[in-house]
Amino acid sequence: MRNNGWAQEQEFAALEGIRWTQVMGWGRMSNASDEKSFEDFPYERNPNYDASWDQAAVSRAVPQLAGFPSGHLAWDQEPWRRFRDASCRRMAREFLEGVKDEVK
Template sequence: MLYLHGWTSPSYVYHIRAAPNFIDVNAMLRQYSPHPEQSELAALGGIRWGQEVVGEFVRNPDYNHALYGNFPISDPQPQLAGFPYYHEAWHFEPWVAHATCELKSTCSSNKSEQQFGADWFWKSYHTVIARAMVVLD
């Protein structure tokens, strides 16, 4: 347990093993990232307990190396950027591939953020499930 940045409540540091549902936020948002100096990963669908290698500097006895040990993070997923309708980013690569442009000045996402998120979650989840089936065999 740590007390960081002058916080009066405890903070915890976890060592988490990446999986296909992890997405590099800066790679996804590119020049539109509000915090490019931070190395942030979004874990779509959450982080499972079996992915935690070490918590509070205590090794997790439930960490599943056979399942999570060799997964990389995902490639950038521009469709998950969550830009509002008519945001300028929808006019440019790589986001325009996931946009509908009625006029040159009016591009917007061609699906809701929820639908893009659900689609990507199930795609990444199936990758983990396929590995789990091999591990369990």
């Protein structure tokens, strides 16, 4: 993924929050840690995780929600160029409106 310095972390953005029952677990990390990879961090499972979320899927990439700072080089590249002058808040509302029937 271009313009993403953390692509290896496989993280996702979430609009309108994440339910606690969707969280499988967590690990505490800090910039000062000696650990070299995620496997080195102690992992704590969420006892409230609901496995029915395993059937859920993430949405497609949504470049209009990138939210790069003003003047960022990515705004001159596709696919972000066409959203350079758009309000991220408006784009988020439009995205949520478009997926509301899929997210129940």
